[in-house]
Amino acid sequence: MTLVKFNNGLKNNPVGPFFNDVFDSILNDSYLGDKLIARVPAVNIAETENEFDVALAVPGLKKEDFKINLDKNVLTVSADKKVEAVGGKKFSKREYSYNSFTRSFTLPESADHSKIEADYTDGILTLIIAKKEEAKFQSREIAVK
Incomplete structure (x- = not known):
């Protein structure tokens, strides 16, 4: 796949090409993209009547x-x-x-x-953490006197 950059007509501006090249090299996707990627997995935490459910998205790992x-x-958690070569592939982005x-x-x-x-x-x-018996929601009807 070929990526094409558009210059938006700034070539005639003497400061424009240099200015754009500097910021393109600093802010391009391959430079900052890897640094901005979350280095910890995303997590969802839910609570039910009897337990807490913690789910972490961790693809590519084993138990x-x-x-x-x-x-x-x-x-x-x-x-x-260990990082291993996958079929001799060299990744440009992972x-x-x-x-x-x-x-x-x-x-x-x-x-x-x-x-x-x-x-x-x-x-x-998925981590399932049970609640203590006394902490579970207890419902009861309250009589009016």
Whole structure:
């Protein structure tokens, strides 16, 4: 694929071409694009009546790459994967590979630390954190006196 740059008629301006070339080299997609890419996976956190669901988008990893720790009230998810050549390909841009990352979450008091499960399916790491019995929503009818 060939990319074509348009100059918008600034070639006749003596400052224009130099000015544009400087900023094009600084602000082009390949220079800043890799630095602006999130180095940690995106996360969705949901709460239901009985549990908290934490889902991290981590494509390209295996179950063995993850390390999940609970230290007091902080749940830490990390991964470290060695970069390997894929079929001798040389990538000019690689946006969805997480070589290593660490994400930490402070659990609320209502979380049951002894009931945390993890599942990795289709590039999504799902953590299910159960709630303590006393923290679950209890509904009851209140009689009017």
